[in-house]
Amino acid sequence: MDSDARKIPSHEVTYARLRDMILFGHLAPGAPVTIQGLIGDLGAGMTPVREAIRRLTAEGALLPQGNRRVAVPELSVDLLEQVAFARLAIEPRLAELAAPKLTGAQIDRLEAIDGAVNRAIEAGKLPDYLAANHAFHFALYEAAEAPVLLDLARSLWLRAGPGLRAVIGRYGREVAPDLHRVALAAMRAGDAKALGSAIERDIQQGVDHIRQALAESH
Amino acid sequence: MDSDARKIPSHEVTYARLRDMILFGHLAPGAPVTIQGLIGDLGAGMTPVREAIRRLTAEGALLPQGNRRVAVPELSVDLLEQVAFARLAIEPRLAELAAPKLTGAQIDRLEAIDGAVNRAIEAGKLPDYLAANHAFHFALYEAAEAPVLLDLARSLWLRAGPGLRAVIGRYGREVAPDLHRVALAAMRAGDAKALGSAIERDIQQGVDHIRQALAESH
DNA sequence: GTTCAAGAAATTTGATCAAATTATTCGCCT
């Protein structure tokens, strides 16, 4: 029954679960991320939990609290600006690198993911939207075959995670230009520059969204 | 005697030691970074060593090897280009942010560190040079008070670490323009743009150095 | 008879857990 789960180690599973909780804003900033608590919640042993916390701390998704505890960091305007700057530097480059390597099948897959994004928006399913949007960007970035830049992008999305919580619950007004469609058109045309530009504007749009949500919650 | 060391946890010490070994090229790429080996070499327990390895893996300083081991990654030309691109995007920005916040005392300290850099060069002490150069850059970057960008810079230096090993042992021909001096002049003048530009050229110079060393070792 | 290969045993190493230790925090009492 559970014979299929035997191959992947427990600390990987624990890491992935905790990461997704942060990435999609399921954990409140300042939340008490305690080892003992996660042992109960995730049903894992102590060692796997410790290692998951250490990894996420190293990636900037958790913040050490002076005393020997960690918590989900509050996303201040100052931190958001740093994340925004770095994302705008790294991710358009990833898109440019991916452009010449994309196969037709990969573009089809990206178009399918983008369909899921739009369906989630129309249905008003914010969590689904966040997951699908994440999937779209990283399916594209992975095609760039640039592991260093990809790791940086992952870390930056993780740091922006707590900000998404502020977005959740706001009206799902999705903005005018659908930049994913622009990006897809650039992919089909093989235009790396245009693709990078579309991704850049898409990031700018997303960051603006978080910035507004942050400003309204004081 | 060791009463002062009681406050900082063992896994932090272990992490810092292993990190520095990678950062300054003391570990050969492909080297067998094994838990049991480090327990012996560093005299630490199993859990601290595990956590240090996990943290450094998350930061990209160590690479998982399919089987459940990790090793110091080989620095290919391709990886170096990615690191170079990201460093050129992030670090000049850190310098610009630091410029208006630098106090006279901090600039004096940076000048002192740069003195150590030059002394190490003249004495032909490569390890001392690497340590002092690292200290110079991060003393500057820390003044920017931008933790996100600072973490990214740390991760990038860590990824470039294995490349330094190729540089060690080559003739210590230090290049013409001393860009640290240019940077110090920009700091005293309070010219953020000039400081960013000096750091940018300094990075370019360092990357060129590694690139050449890499090319010569085929 | 020698060599190569396949397979099995043994050793090494990583993963997980449980217990003991140490530090921090919180409530209570003065």
Added chain:
DNA sequence: AGGCGAATAATTTGATCAAATTTCTTGAAC
């Protein structure tokens, strides 16, 4: 309000289990 003590949580060690690599042996082919 300040300090003392109990409780809670993190750190660390040691032990046990599972996986992987290496080595040794055995058999067959040349």
